[in-house]
Amino acid sequence: MPSTGAPTVAFTTLGCRLNQAESDSMAEQMAAAGVGSPATGDDPDIVVVNTCTVTREATKASRSALRRVARAHPGAKVVAIGCYAVSDADEVASIEGVDVVLGNDDKERIAEILGEERQTAPLLQIAPPVRRSSVQAVRVRANLKVQTGCDEWCTFCIIPKTRGPLRSFNADGLVDEARRRVEAGARELVLTGVHLGKYGYDLGGDERSLIRLWRRLLEIDGVERLRLSSLLSRHLTAEVVGFIASEPRMCRYLHVPLQSGSDAVLARMHRPYRIADYVAALERAKILMPDVALATDIIVGFPGETEEDFSATKDVVRRLGFSKLHVFRYSARPDTAAADMDDEVHPEVKKERSRRLIALGNQIRSAWLDAHLGRRLDVLVEDEREVDEGWVCSGQTDDHVRVFFEGRNLYGSVVPVEATGIRADGLKGHLLAEAALG
Numbered sequence: 001m002p003s004t005g006a007p008t009v010a011f012t013t014l015g016c017r018l019n020q021a022e023s024d025s026m027a028e029q030m031a032a033a034g035v036g037s038p039a040t041g042d043d044p045d046i047v048v049v050n051t052c053t054v055t056r057e058a059t060k061a062s063r064s065a066l067r068r069v070a071r072a073h074p075g076a077k078v079v080a081i082g083c084y085a086v087s088d089a090d091e092v093a094s095i096e097g098v099d100v101v102l103g104n105d106d107k108e109r110i111a112e113i114l115g116e117e118r119q120t121a122p123l124l125q126i127a128p129p130v131r132r133s134s135v136q137a138v139r140v141r142a143n144l145k146v147q148t149g150c151d152e153w154c155t156f157c158i159i160p161k162t163r164g165p166l167r168s169f170n171a172d173g174l175v176d177e178a179r180r181r182v183e184a185g186a187r188e189l190v191l192t193g194v195h196l197g198k199y200g201y202d203l204g205g206d207e208r209s210l211i212r213l214w215r216r217l218l219e220i221d222g223v224e225r226l227r228l229s230s231l232l233s234r235h236l237t238a239e240v241v242g243f244i245a246s247e248p249r250m251c252r253y254l255h256v257p258l259q260s261g262s263d264a265v266l267a268r269m270h271r272p273y274r275i276a277d278y279v280a281a282l283e284r285a286k287i288l289m290p291d292v293a294l295a296t297d298i299i300v301g302f303p304g305e306t307e308e309d310f311s312a313t314k315d316v317v318r319r320l321g322f323s324k325l326h327v328f329r330y331s332a333r334p335d336t337a338a339a340d341m342d343d344e345v346h347p348e349v350k351k352e353r354s355r356r357l358i359a360l361g362n363q364i365r366s367a368w369l370d371a372h373l374g375r376r377l378d379v380l381v382e383d384e385r386e387v388d389e390g391w392v393c394s395g396q397t398d399d400h401v402r403v404f405f406e407g408r409n410l411y412g413s414v415v416p417v418e419a420t421g422i423r424a425d426g427l428k429g430h431l432l433a434e435a436a437l438g
């Protein structure tokens with residue numbers, strides 16, 4: 001570590017959007033406390049690896065990231081934090097080059113923890129505080145963590161153990177945080193949480209707590225969009241869907257985890273809904289918002305999943321026409337109830353089912369993207385860069401499609417674009433005259 005100047009910090013984040021939100025807020029916290037300013041070069045003093053352990057692959061990726069970071073930055077302090085650091089703390093601590101292992105709850109006071117450590121380190125000077133907004137200065141879309149923890153205990157999931165019970169954050173604090181992010185340039189706020197639909201439940205509320213929070217966030221000047229990371233189907237009540245449908249700044253995008261189309265599998269997963277309710281909730285949403293995009297997560301090859309169960313999953317996927325499927329092959333996570341279940345599905349069968357489901361998802365997505373062609377789309381510009389032929393902007397629609405088009409000096413604005421073609425990563429289009437003329 002250098003002996004003078006502010007220590008610099010880089011982040012490597014794995015896993016969910018919640019982890020991303022927490023990395024943003026740790027970076028902001030560390031910058032504000034002068035414990036670590038954002039690293040701009042290849043030689044950070046501190047690297048925080050925010051880990052995940054939701055699947056075996058995620059655990060493996062987190063382990064590899066820690067090893068890679070430790071090798072790439074031998075002089076840096078490597079901090080392992082997050083779910084993998086909680087679930088397998090001893091293993092993480094034994095990885096060569098990992099200096100500090102912290103849990104999820106430590107994320108809220110990482111500046112304090114690392115600050116305390118620094119006081120014992122020789123030759124390190126306290127840097128002047130960095131403006132809080134610096135980390136978010138270029139973020140048009142900002143994550144806002146409104147809740148953490150879960151009390152559902154799905155049998156495949158380690159999260160209730162790694163993140164603890166449901167905890168919602170105070171609405172006043174969230175509004176302040178959102179305001180800071182909007183002042184720093186954010187136009188879209190993405191509300192994240194482990195169990196977003198239960199925001200406020202631990203404080204004696206119900207779904208209306210979430211609606212009240214949305215209302216307050218939408219009152220902030222400059223908020224163009226509110227996006228929800230994910231909700232369980234049972235939280236799509238008439239009131240919730242009615243509010244989303246009535247407010248144009250609520251994104252027409254609902255990510256509602258399905259996991260399986262078979263009630264028998266859902267029961268073994270200990271999921272808190274059954275298929276008829278799930279389908280009814282999403283169909284109600286589609287009636288009120290015919291243009292809503294539906295995305296979901298599905299696990300294939302859960303213990304005991306038969307070909308018939310798998311067909312039921314495909315039926316639900318066809319019926320609801322998801323714009324995006326996230327397909328996961330089941331792998332037993334140690335310390336979960338499902339890890340002890342019999343009737344393991346053969347790996348080749350899992351692979352084959354996953355391939356078939358991904359193909360079905362791609363086919364539906366492609367038709368869904370096709371339906372955008374020739375339409376006017378409102379795009380929030382999140383990137384603008386010079387290429388050989390000129391300047392290219394890209395950004396997202398409220399139904400979560402990335403659109404690329406020629407344009408300049410539009411960063412951070414919502415502009416009308418006509419979709420003209422499909423790309424592997426979204427759509428291409430051209431700016432409509434009204435925006436081009438400014």
Ligand code: SF4
Pocket residue numbers: 150151152153154157158159160194195
């Ligand atoms: S709802 Fe189930 S899958 Fe989601 S975090 Fe809670 S326990 Fe895990």
